[in-house]
Amino acid sequence: DAKTTQPPSMDCAEGRAANLPCNHSTISGNEYVYWYRQIHSQGPQYIIHGLKNNETNEMASLIITEDRKSSTLILPHATLRDTAVYYCIVRVWWSGTYKYIFGTGTRLKVLA
Amino acid sequence: DADVTQTPRNRITKTGKRIMLECSQTKGHDRMYWYRQDPGLGLRLIYYSFDVKDINKGEISDGYSVSRQAQAKFSLSLESAIPNQTALYFCATSEPQGDAFFGQGTRLTVV
Numbered sequence: 001d002a003k004t005t006q007p008p009s010m011d012c013a014e015g016r017a018a019n020l021p022c023n024h025s026t027i028s029g030n031e032y033v034y035w036y037r038q039i040h041s042q043g044p045q046y047i048i049h050g051l052k053n054n055e056t057n058e059m060a061s062l063i064i065t066e067d068r069k070s071s072t073l074i075l076p077h078a079t080l081r082d083t084a085v086y087y088c089i090v091r092v093w094w095s096g097t098y099k100y101i102f103g104t105g106t107r108l109k110v111l112a
Numbered sequence: 113d114a115d116v117t118q119t120p121r122n123r124i125t126k127t128g129k130r131i132m133l134e135c136s137q138t139k140g141h142d143r144m145y146w147y148r149q150d151p152g153l154g155l156r157l158i159y160y161s162f163d164v165k166d167i168n169k170g171e172i173s174d175g176y177s178v179s180r181q182a183q184a185k186f187s188l189s190l191e192s193a194i195p196n197q198t199a200l201y202f203c204a205t206s207e208p209q210g211d212a213f214f215g216q217g218t219r220l221t222v223v
Contacts, residue, residue, distance in 0.1 A: 098206070
C-alpha cells in the first residue's frame with residue numbers, strides 16, 4: 001500500500017501561511033491524495049483532495065508535484081482555530097472499496 | 113445534528129466483557145466503515161460495509177464483529193474485550209466515489 005510521511009510537528013504564526021509537506025513516493029497513478037485534520041481527538045474533518053492538478057477551496061490549497069511523489073497543504077492565513085493534527089492520506093482501491101491510508105500526521109500549532 | 117453519530121462517546125469496560133459501539137448516519141450513504149486510532153498512529157480499517165447485505169473484513173478485524181442493521185446503522189462489537197483494544201474508534205460513511213465523513217469518535221478503555 002502507498003505510505004505517507006509527514007513531519008511530526010510544526011509551528012506557524014497566526015495570520016501567516018502554514019505549509020504542511022507530505023511525501024508519498026509509492027503512490028500509484030490513480031490514487032488520490034487527501035488531507036484531513038483532527039481537532040482534540042474529534043472525528044477527522046475533510047479539507048481537500050487531488051490527483052494531479054493543484055486544487056484550491058475555501059479552506060486550503062493543495063500543491064502536488066509533477067511526479068506526484070509529494071504534496072503540500074497550504075493554509076493561507078492560519079488562525080488559532082487551525083491548531084490540529086493534519087493527516088496526509090492516500091486513498092487506494094482495496095478489496096472492492098476505497099481505503100484511506102492515514103499517515104501519522106503533523107501536529108500544527110498556530111501561535112498568537 | 114451531526115451527519116455521523118457515534119454512541120457512546122466514552123466507555124470504560126473490564127477485560128472479558130462484551131461491548132457494542134453504535135453508529136448512525138443521516139447522509140444516506142450506502143458505505144460505512146469502522147476504524148480504530150491508537151496514540152501516535154493513523155487510522156486503521158476494522159470492517160466496512162457496502163450495504164445491509166454486504167459486510168467485509170478490514171485490515172485488523174480479529175477480535176471484532178459488526179452488524180449492519182439498516183442503511184443508516186452500523187454497529188461494532190467486541191465479544192470479549194482485551195486491554196490492547198483500548199483505542200479511539202471512528203465510524204465513517206461515504207458514497208462509492210466520494211469523500212469519507214467521520215463521526216466524533218468513541219474513546220474505549222479496557223481495564
